[in-house]
Amino acid sequence: MINTDIAIVGGGPAGLCAAISAAESGAKVTLIERNDELGGQLVKQTHMFFGSEKQYASTRGIDISDILLEKLEGHKENVTIMKNTTVLGRYEDGVITGMIDENKYLKFNPEALIVATGATEKFLGFPNNDLPGIYGAGAVQTLMNVYGVKPGDKVLMVGAGNIGLIVSYQLMQAGVKVEAIIDAAPNIGGYLVHASKIRRMGVPIYTGHTVKEAIGSDHLEKAVIWQLDDKWQPIEGSEKEYDVDVMCVSVGLSPLNELLVMAGCEMEYVPELSGNVPLRNEDYETTVENIFVAGDSCGVEEASSAMVEGYLAGLTAAAKIGKIHPQYEEKKADYIKQLDDLRSGPVGKHIRSGIDKIVRR
Amino acid sequence: MLEKTGVPTKEQVMNEFPDISRINEGPVVVIECFKEIPCNPCTIACKFDAIHIGEDINKRPEVTEDNCIGCSVCLSKCPGLAIMLVDGSKSEEYVHMTIPYEFYPLPEEGDIVEGLDREGEFLEKVKVLKVTNPKSYDRTPLVKLEVSRKYMYDFRNIRLEEM
């Protein structure tokens, strides 16, 4: 049994920042990450991030990860890092179990738990969607930017949200041809600057289009798309065919938080936050005492907000178990203000209305 | 149109350009950031108080043309690669346009490359005047090109000819 003040599950931006701020408050922290590297989604984001200076805007995601790891290093006397360790469950007495190196089981007994497990990709249903060559955007990005492997030669990108647009751009940087980007929605969902950046490379973007079918014997050879009418019904005869060996499906993420469900946290389906999310208070504590949450696992947003939520949850979780940061009030007010600023514009509107549904004051 | 295709209309683009008289005086930024998003590195990068967003980081950047000295620092800082530099002071026939370009191989000074519009369509061959890629640009190199005046409002990208 490993005893610790605070166990943090997930070493992405939210988990890293939670660890930094809880450790800074004086708590002993155990940070548990299933991959062999910390950083979560950041380790494959080679582009410059949006946001404000406080969340390292204009810095590339891969470098933000290094900045956070360095900050964490500054508190190493309070932090134990467990990599290659997947948290599998939580018992009623608060003990959590993990599996290390895929063969050894461990038990942790934390006073407080912060869940920062991120999100999982959604997929699309269409004939032959299991052909090799059809990937989620996360897999394409991992192959390309983490392992340096080209996923294929010609790609159809499905999804014109930020992820679809950014991954398309990175594919082109890797020398892969992107034939087209399609999206079922009538408008481009991602930031228009990203769309323009790819459009001027000559890649067409077709909104109001979806995949009809994939064709191929043992791998993807062709993708057929068709247009949707204003009731989202496919229009016969509008089919277009692409000779592609890769289809990259990037149709959104949903929060990954089964651990919270297992722990008995009250959950609600909130479309604005992309799925099932825990009810929580302003301190990011769920309805189960001493279980906190931060980042995409409590609502799919951005790394910028995930970091600030992490700092906030680390600070409040530590305070809850008696480790109160000397500048607790100041810091808390600053994090809340940063989150409000990030969410205050038109892009943050749906996030704000989603959050209104789950925050219990 | 922009929301559906990623291509701004000519009118939207023209609105972001300063007067031709200002362009002819010397280098000045053109920012094509049409949607309110939470982002402000351009204002932080500008040491000349030429780009303003203000308290609410969701607002679109506003350019004070008279303060812009054309230093080009903001070009490599914009995560959307939405900023370019236009300089009409050098010749009657051409304008100098500087764009961020994040693809390898990089062009070299003196190269002739294909000049493209906002849909990636070929406009004309353009000459590379300068390629800058210092460490401070953090892997977003800038390429300065000689573009015919008549394409000033259309030019936005380059393609290197097949080797």
Ligand SMILES: Cc1cc2nc3c(=O)[nH]c(=O)nc-3n(C[C@H](O)[C@H](O)[C@H](O)COP(=O)(O)OP(=O)(O)OC[C@H]3O[C@@H](n4cnc5c(N)ncnc54)[C@H](O)[C@@H]3O)c2cc1C
């Ligand atoms: C292509 C792309 C581009 C993006 N661009 C931007 C951008 O420009 N600006 C921006 O702000 N955001 C951007 N984002 C979003 C940003 O990456 C995410 O919002 C952010 O990473 C969420 O942080 P997180 O810590 O909540 O989750 P993640 O980064 O997903 O981290 C979760 C971590 O938890 C681990 N984990 C999960 N389950 C377990 C378990 N049971 N046990 C142990 N560990 C577990 C995972 O392995 C992972 O490391 C982008 C995302 C993508 C995919």
